[in-house]
Amino acid sequence: MSSQYDRPDKTVPGKWKKLRDLSMKSDNRICADCSAPDPKWVSANIGVFLCLKCSEVHRSLGVDTSKVLSLTLDEWSESDMESVIEVGGNSYANSIYEAFLPRNYPKPKPDSSEEDRTKFISSASTFGSKSTKKNVETRQFIGNLKVKVVRGSKLAVRDMLTSDPYVVLMLGQQQVYDHDVISADDIMGEAEIDLQAMITAALAFGDSDIPGNMQVGKWLKTSDNALVEDSLVNIVNGRIKQELHLKLQNVESGEMELELEWLPLDE
Numbered sequence: 001m002s003s004q005y006d007r008p009d010k011t012v013p014g015k016w017k018k019l020r021d022l023s024m025k026s027d028n029r030i031c032a033d034c035s036a037p038d039p040k041w042v043s044a045n046i047g048v049f050l051c052l053k054c055s056e057v058h059r060s061l062g063v064d065t066s067k068v069l070s071l072t073l074d075e076w077s078e079s080d081m082e083s084v085i086e087v088g089g090n091s092y093a094n095s096i097y098e099a100f101l102p103r104n105y106p107k108p109k110p111d112s113s114e115e116d117r118t119k120f121i122s123s124a125s126t127f128g129s130k131s132t133k134k135n136v137e138t139r140q141f142i143g144n145l146k147v148k149v150v151r152g153s154k155l156a157v158r159d160m161l162t163s164d165p166y167v168v169l170m171l172g173q174q175q176v177y178d179h180d181v182i183s184a185d186d187i188m189g190e191a192e193i194d195l196q197a198m199i200t201a202a203l204a205f206g207d208s209d210i211p212g213n214m215q216v217g218k219w220l221k222t223s224d225n226a227l228v229e230d231s232l233v234n235i236v237n238g239r240i241k242q243e244l245h246l247k248l249q250n251v252e253s254g255e256m257e258l259e260l261e262w263l264p265l266d267e
């Protein structure tokens, strides 16, 4: 038996049949990105079924980001089939990669412009193509972030003499970005935190037992983020921690220092 099957209508046992069966499931009968009916294309590494228009956007991102194959025209390697079968198609892949988009991020529709389509697909697939393969670790990560407020300084005064600040952490519907709001009934500022560096470090080092201390990631200060200084992700005594020094936004003054710590599920 050859390891490559060139046509879906060729009667081949095993993996190709599994892939065809998968393509018949209801969630795979519409495009994973824009919900157009009857998708004929697949991103083999992300594991989703796509319409022609969305497949073209995926293809434009490069084969390392999304490896697009036709269900009817292309030759499929055994490993490409395995990859799709492993992910299981649209529902599961979307639940993972949309989890890393900001809340209410607009999903394209069948008649969306190429620009809207591209914006969504490139954002989602940047993380999704990695995370569908790492789905177990990704699930562990969500819900296991310990946040310690180290200190707030230069906070805005909201009551007559003092303020009584507290921190509200909103994790949206699972997303990369958090909003931290220091508030004393009146809002005393907010800051958006990008958890990408932390997630990447946790995926890479979360299961390892590194006893010493080392730097494993960094979120860089830029002119349009809330950082006062570069934020480092470090392994400290075997634990992954990130220190954040944030300038609060939408307020006249205020800074806040936070420490994030990633906790494995079994703790």
Ligand SMILES: [Zn+2]
Residues within 6 Å of the ligand: 031, 032, 033, 034, 035, 036, 050, 051, 052, 053, 054, 055, 110
């Ligand atoms: Zn589509």
